[in-house]
Amino acid sequence: MTDDIILEARGLSKEFKGFVAVKEVDLQVRRGTIHALIGPNGAGKSTVFNLLTKFLTPTSGQILYKGRDITRARPADIARMGLVRSFQISAVFPHLTVLENVRVALQRPLGTSFHFWKSESSLHALHDRAVELIEAVNLTPWSGHLAAELPYGRKRALEIATTLALDPEVMLLDEPLAGMGHEDIERTAQLIKRVAADRTVLMVEHNLSVVAHLSDTITVLRRGEILAEGPYEVVSKNAQVMEAYMGTGHA
């Protein structure tokens, strides 16, 4: 594995009682890119995502993160290593404000960083960092609002802020654009682009079109296997990809 590849799956397979949900998947995520994993219903996207984030154990195959074998690591271990899944840690507390939510996320006991926040001066630093993160996801006007009051798209932005609080090297987003209207999709796509400026993003999405201008690389899964991979211009012209999406209304 070269330095360029930050996350890699080799021959990854997952069976559920004899049913092969993911079959021999080889995936290479390049450092500093936005990589989308897409596919029609039942393609195995969530299963791959759960395997990569250690929520599921593969039946066979290997997962490498920065050259280290993490196939048997636990989710908390890999989060500490910088591989962070959005909703895993971004449990947003509805009755806390946006600012409070981000502060809580910053205080999460991850390794030694927890103790760092105990002194007076570090509490100021924590507040400043929270304000900065809120600004980064364009939520400054919502800072004092309860999370429960946020419109859907803004809630997803808050989730991204609480994920960023862990300063992940690789951020894994589970359908970050799902259920959004056109305007929210645009805004969230811009946000993902911005936060990806100095990290790697791997996202699972259903629709090819929403990831078109967002991703450097798109991997298309179908029935647990990789059907096509490459930039949008390449995969969107692939006959098998078109066929897989035909009639689903999601192409």
Ligand SMILES: Nc1ncnc2c1ncn2[C@@H]1O[C@H](COP(=O)(O)OP(=O)(O)OP(=O)(O)O)[C@@H](O)[C@H]1O
């Ligand atoms: N825990 C499980 N037990 C049995 N079968 C499962 C389990 N999880 C997933 N599957 C099956 O594995 C296949 C892939 O499912 P998966 O959820 O990974 O697909 P997906 O691409 O994420 O689909 P969707 O877009 O519908 O969420 C499906 O046929 C599903 O029924």
